[in-house]
Each structure stands twice: as structure tokens, then as C-alpha cells.
Amino acid sequence: MRLAPLAMLLVACGREASPKSDSASAVTGQPAAAVSLPDSVARGASPEVAEACPATGAWAPCHVFDRLDRAGLAPRRDTILVTELLLTPKGTQLVVGNATLQLYVYPDVRTREREQGKLDRTKYVSFDAPLMVGAVHTLISNTNLIAILQSRNDHLRERVSDAITAGPPQPPSAQPKPTP
Numbered sequence: 001m002r003l004a005p006l007a008m009l010l011v012a013c014g015r016e017a018s019p020k021s022d023s024a025s026a027v028t029g030q031p032a033a034a035v036s037l038p039d040s041v042a043r044g045a046s047p048e049v050a051e052a053c054p055a056t057g058a059w060a061p062c063h064v065f066d067r068l069d070r071a072g073l074a075p076r077r078d079t080i081l082v083t084e085l086l087l088t089p090k091g092t093q094l095v096v097g098n099a100t101l102q103l104y105v106y107p108d109v110r111t112r113e114r115e116q117g118k119l120d121r122t123k124y125v126s127f128d129a130p131l132m133v134g135a136v137h138t139l140i141s142n143t144n145l146i147a148i149l150q151s152r153n154d155h156l157r158e159r160v161s162d163a164i165t166a167g168p169p170q171p172p173s174a175q176p177k178p179t180p
Helices: 003-014 024-026 036-041 047-052 061-070 107-117 152-164
Strands: 075-083 091-096 101-105 136-144 143-151
Touching: 003 047, 061 091, 061 152, 075 152, 101 152, 107 136, 107 143, 136 152
Parallel strands: none
Antiparallel strands: 075 091, 091 101, 101 143, 136 143
């Protein structure tokens, strides 16, 4: 009787891992090449995402998708481009649970700050502030990204904001060397 759990464990450990869903193709719309990228894997990104969306120290929609996916939030890319009054770029929309997350990516921090200053702050609540009765749009910004989350779920707001405010993936040269 004691051998049955041990046998099941050995069988489970001996199986090959099932292939992950192609996150890079879901984000970029292009199939990812199967190339081994040890540096990017060491940074925590899957090889497919790292190749299709290299770490530059600035946000791209594929970085947000990967970060939310690694946080266990199972994002799905929506096919529509979104716009927000007073913001210049077209946004990308992700669906996270039953919430939507709009992503507006800028070329640099200064441009993002200038555009964010145009927004009517009464229509948004900060990611770390409690929701008010009428507010449902949470504003999250980090480096060159403005994200607008439409959710009343405080736990989801916290998890999405934690994933984004941690910062974009840094290039390999900016990574601290692990100490043995």
C-alpha cells in the first residue's frame, strides 16, 4: 500500500513537462522560434517571450502580458485597440479575469508624465487608494506605461498593480550578478 503513492510520484516526475501555451504568439501575433536563450531564462522570462519581446528597461504590451501571466492572472489579449480621451497612443486591451486592462505605451518617461498630467484625476483612482462609490478606473503608471484597470475587485487591483509597479524587464547588462 505504501508503494502506490511512491510509484505515482515516480511516474509523474518522469513525465516530460507539457509544452506551455505560446504566450509570445498570443501577444505578438507571430509564432515564436524555438531557440534556447539561457540569459533570458535566467531573467525569468520564457524563451519564446524573451525572443519576441526583448528586455530593454522599457515597457511593451508583451512584457505586461508576460508579467501578468507569470503572476498567475491568465491574461488574454483583446483584439480591439482602445483609446482614452487626451492620451495620444492607441492602447492595447487585455482581459484579466472579468476585468479589462488598457495599456498605453510611450517612447519615454517624460512623454508619459506629460500625457498623464492631462488626465482628469477625478475619473481615476490610484492603484493604492481605496475605491470610491463611483470610481471603477484604477490608474497605474510606471516608467513609460500608463495602465487603466477597470475592476472593482481590490485583490485583483493589488495583484495587477504589484506586477506593473515592479518595473519593466531590465536588459541583461543591467541585471545584478547573482552571488554564489
